[in-house]
Amino acid sequence: MAGKGDYILKTEGLTKEFKGFTAVDSVDLTVRRHTIHALIGPNGAGKTTVFNLLTKFLTPTRGTIAFNGRDITRAKPAEIARLGVIRSFQISAVFPHMTALENVRVALQPRLGTTFHFWRPDSCLRVLDARAEELLDMVGLSSFAHDEVADLPYGRKRALEIATTLACEPELMLLDEPTQGMGREDVDRITRLIRQVAEGRTVLMVEHNLGVVSALCDRITVLQRGAVLTEGDYETVAADPRVKEAYMGKAA
Amino acid sequence: MIRPALYLGALALLILAPFVLYPVFLMKVLCFALFACAFNLILGYGGLLSFGHAAFFGGAAYVCGHALEVWGLPTPVGILLATLAAGVLGVLVGALAIRRQGIYFAMITLALAQMCYFFFITAPFTGGENGLQGVPRGSLFGLVNLQNDLNMYYFVLAIFLIGYFIVARTVHSPFGQVLRAIRDNEPRAVSLGYDVDRYKLLAFVLSAALAGLAGATKTVVFQLASLTDAHWHMSGEVVLMTLLGGLGTIPGPAIGAALIVTLQNKLATGPLSAWVPVVLGVIFVACVIAFRRGVVGEIQAFLRRSF
Ligand SMILES: Nc1ncnc2c1ncn2[C@@H]1O[C@H](COP(=O)(O)OP(=O)(O)O)[C@@H](O)[C@H]1O
Ligand SMILES: [Mg+2]
Numbered sequence: 252m253a254g255k256g257d258y259i260l261k262t263e264g265l266t267k268e269f270k271g272f273t274a275v276d277s278v279d280l281t282v283r284r285h286t287i288h289a290l291i292g293p294n295g296a297g298k299t300t301v302f303n304l305l306t307k308f309l310t311p312t313r314g315t316i317a318f319n320g321r322d323i324t325r326a327k328p329a330e331i332a333r334l335g336v337i338r339s340f341q342i343s344a345v346f347p348h349m350t351a352l353e354n355v356r357v358a359l360q361p362r363l364g365t366t367f368h369f370w371r372p373d374s375c376l377r378v379l380d381a382r383a384e385e386l387l388d389m390v391g392l393s394s395f396a397h398d399e400v401a402d403l404p405y406g407r408k409r410a411l412e413i414a415t416t417l418a419c420e421p422e423l424m425l426l427d428e429p430t431q432g433m434g435r436e437d438v439d440r441i442t443r444l445i446r447q448v449a450e451g452r453t454v455l456m457v458e459h460n461l462g463v464v465s466a467l468c469d470r471i472t473v474l475q476r477g478a479v480l481t482e483g484d485y486e487t488v489a490a491d492p493r494v495k496e497a498y499m500g501k502a503a
Numbered sequence: 504m505i506r507p508a509l510y511l512g513a514l515a516l517l518i519l520a521p522f523v524l525y526p527v528f529l530m531k532v533l534c535f536a537l538f539a540c541a542f543n544l545i546l547g548y549g550g551l552l553s554f555g556h557a558a559f560f561g562g563a564a565y566v567c568g569h570a571l572e573v574w575g576l577p578t579p580v581g582i583l584l585a586t587l588a589a590g591v592l593g594v595l596v597g598a599l600a601i602r603r604q605g606i607y608f609a610m611i612t613l614a615l616a617q618m619c620y621f622f623f624i625t626a627p628f629t630g631g632e633n634g635l636q637g638v639p640r641g642s643l644f645g646l647v648n649l650q651n652d653l654n655m656y657y658f659v660l661a662i663f664l665i666g667y668f669i670v671a672r673t674v675h676s677p678f679g680q681v682l683r684a685i686r687d688n689e690p691r692a693v694s695l696g697y698d699v700d701r702y703k704l705l706a707f708v709l710s711a712a713l714a715g716l717a718g719a720t721k722t723v724v725f726q727l728a729s730l731t732d733a734h735w736h737m738s739g740e741v742v743l744m745t746l747l748g749g750l751g752t753i754p755g756p757a758i759g760a761a762l763i764v765t766l767q768n769k770l771a772t773g774p775l776s777a778w779v780p781v782v783l784g785v786i787f788v789a790c791v792i793a794f795r796r797g798v799v800g801e802i803q804a805f806l807r808r809s810f
Contacts, residue, residue: 306694332696344694346687349680357684358695360677366697367705369678376677419695 259284259423259453260305260336265314267300267477274300276477277314282423282470287445287454289464292474293497298457299341301474302425305455306331306338318423333361335422339429341457343408347401351392351411354400355383358418386414390444406437410444417448424448426456430463442466465489473497513754517660526652527724532764533663534721539744539756540670541713546742547751548674549706550686554609554738555596555616556714561733562619563589563715568635568728569628578641578649582662582719589715590708592619597707601700613735620733634729638722655724662720666713671753673709682706714741743783746790749797758798 260282267275275297282288290298303309305316307328315324323331332338346354359379360366387393390410395403400411409429416424429445430438442463445454449467458464464471464485471488473480475497481488488494520529538560545551567585570576576584600611623629630636640649649655673679685692685699692699722728731737740763748759763783770779790797796804 308690308693327698328693329696329698332694337696338694340690340694344688344691346684346691348687349683353680357680357692360681361696363677365677366681367678367702369673369676369705369709371676372672373675373677373680376680415695 257283259319260455261317262305263315263317265301265304265316266312267297267304267309268312273477275304275311278474278477278479280472280479282453282455284453285451286469287449287456287467289468289471290455290457290474291459291461291464291471292480296474297477298474299427300477302338302427302457305425306336332419335420336425337416337419337421337423338425339412339416339427341427341431343405344412345400345408345415347399349400350397351387351400351403352380352383352396354411355386355415355418356380358415359383383418386418387411389417389447390414391440406433406440409433409437409441413441413444413448421452423453423455426454426458428457428459430458430460438463461489521653521656526656528764528768530656530659530724531721532761533659534717534724535741535744535760535764536757537663537666537720538714538717539741539748539760540667540753541710541717542741543745543750543753543756544670544673544713545707545710546745547756548679548682548686549703549710551601551703551707552605552609552742553600553612553707553710554735554742555612555614555619556711556741557733557735557737558596558616558619559589559592559711559714560718560721560737560741561623561728561730562592563718564722564728564732565623565629565635566715567719567722568638571641571723572635572638573628577644578723579643581641582716582723585719585722586712586716589718590712592715593708593711594704596711597704601704601707613738616733616735616738620730620735623730623733629728629730632730634727634731635722636727638726638728640723640726649723659720659724662716666716667753667757669709669713673706674753678702678705740783743787743790745797747786747797749799749801749803752797752799752803755797755799762798 258281262278262280265275265278278301290301292298300309304311307326311324315322317323318334318336346357356376356379359382360376365371384393384396387396390413392407392411392414395407400408430441438460446467468485471485472482473488473494480493480497481491542556545553563585566588567581570581570584571578596612596615599615600608603611624631640655642648643658647654649658681697681702685702689699718732744759744763745756747762748757749755767779770776770782794801
């Protein structure tokens with residue numbers, strides 16, 4: 252993109268130690284704008300920890316993070332979100348005791364600038380309903396708009412999460428295992444959805460389903476024991492014997 | 504349909520009540536009902552167990568007593584000033600406590616409230632063990648004499664209704680939506696860009712100020728501000744009232760307060776007077792073990808199941 256350079260996200264020497272155990276080890280990660288980038292690796296490789304570092308839910312032990320060329324290593328989680336980096340969580344992140352519509356509306360609310368207004372009736376939030384319904388429609392949840400989210404099936408919750416994330420108009424979406432624990436049909440639907448919403452944005456996703464990765468991702472970084480093992484497009488990475496070993500090593 | 508009818512019925516009962524029941528008793532109920540509703544804002548809707556709300560209730564009681572007795576301010580001004588003071592105290596306590604979670608939040612609010620309590624014991628303007636006695640009730644801008652119990656009752660009822668309305672409005676406001684989201688899933692609210700501590704702090708300050716409004720009004724009713732108002736027992740009682748009535752329901756805490764105050768009054772005069780704490784303790788245990796939703800919560804759940 253003009254002016255802002257090729258890379259939306261760049262980490263240098265990103266490291267996280269837990270009491271002497273290095274969960275993330277000197278990771279240099281660059282994510283190109285308007286791509287879908289996958290972060291893969293065996294369980295415990297440190298993928299979720301990387302997400303927690305990027306969004307400052309954890310503080311890095313060492314290293315720097317730059318978003319759009321701006322150092323965000325010391326920013327607070329909510330600030331990072333407001334800059335346009337919105338994450339999802341490995342376990343579904345919804346507001347269970349609110350309706351699907353209200354879930355999405357919470358993400359839309361800041362644009363009204365009334366989030367601290369305790370003296371106004373919440374009926375003033377109805378101006379957001381049209382946009383919220385549009386987003387729900389996009390993820391196929393129109394008919395669930397007024398259902399309490401706790402009652403929705405798992406796959407629907409994950410779809411709602413994406414709608415809520417989109418409501419923030421993120422420049423960079425971080426999706427942690429968006430298809431985990433889903434049946435075939437849900438996986439296909441979420442895959443189509445991610446491709447659709449990635450239009451004009453950048454997505455960094457953790458994904459175990461290699462079918463999904465090959466279908467969606469432009470670039471793949473493989474993590475093993477906290478460190479980057481290799482990086483490249485799907486064919487390159489899939490052909491790398493070390494990657495096979497890393498996955499087989501886990502199986503054996 | 505049913506809800507407005509219920510509210511109108513309750514309002515009619517509250518207007519007629521002083522012709523049947525002792526007005527001072529009713530005023531006590533209303534003051535504690537407001538206190539419990541204020542407390543519910545932070546526990547029921549903010550998800551934070553404050554164990555120090557007596558500091559706001561009692562602190563405002565002293566400020567109001569002092570303002571009326573020593574400074575001779577008009578009654579409504581004294582009450583307003585005390586409410587404001589409780590809000591400011593809420594900012595201070597909240598700023599120190601709000602980052603803590605769960606039991607640590609309860610502990611730090613308790614510790615800070617105990618500090619306030621010891622301050623009230625030693626400070627010169629609180630009257631120490633005697634408290635502030637004979638606080639003048641005064642009048643409403645020289646128009647309505649509040650010395651008259653019936654006049655005073657309607658004044659207290661108006662204050663209660665205003666406080667209740669503020670709580671209900673806050674819960675059903677844009678801010679209330681954010682607060683619900685934070686209580687439901689705090690990390691998600693953060694990841695959507697919300698500075699959750701600020702929202703919790705505002706809820707805490709509103710709760711503290713309204714608790715102060717209740718404490719100040721109580722001082723005017725009984726013409727007395729004392730250490731009892733700021734004692735940690737008071738912080739515990741308001742937890743019990745809220746749980747008994749129904750946590751996170753808007754009318755629940757008011758009903759819980761009415762039940763507890765009635766019970767205390769009935770037991771206080773009978774042979775069981777020494778057993779009041781035990782009875783309250785049993786109710787507390789019953790609420791926690793068998794009866795988690797409280798009176799209003801159980802009724803709502805029953806209605807939802809039946810219709
Ligand atoms: N808060 C924490 N404290 C201590 N160890 C942690 C913490 N979070 C993660 N870890 C450890 O870091 C390693 C990487 O975990 P994680 O990032 O969740 O892996 P992945 O998402 O790739 O499966 C694991 O060994 C895990 O036990
Ligand atoms: Mg993980």
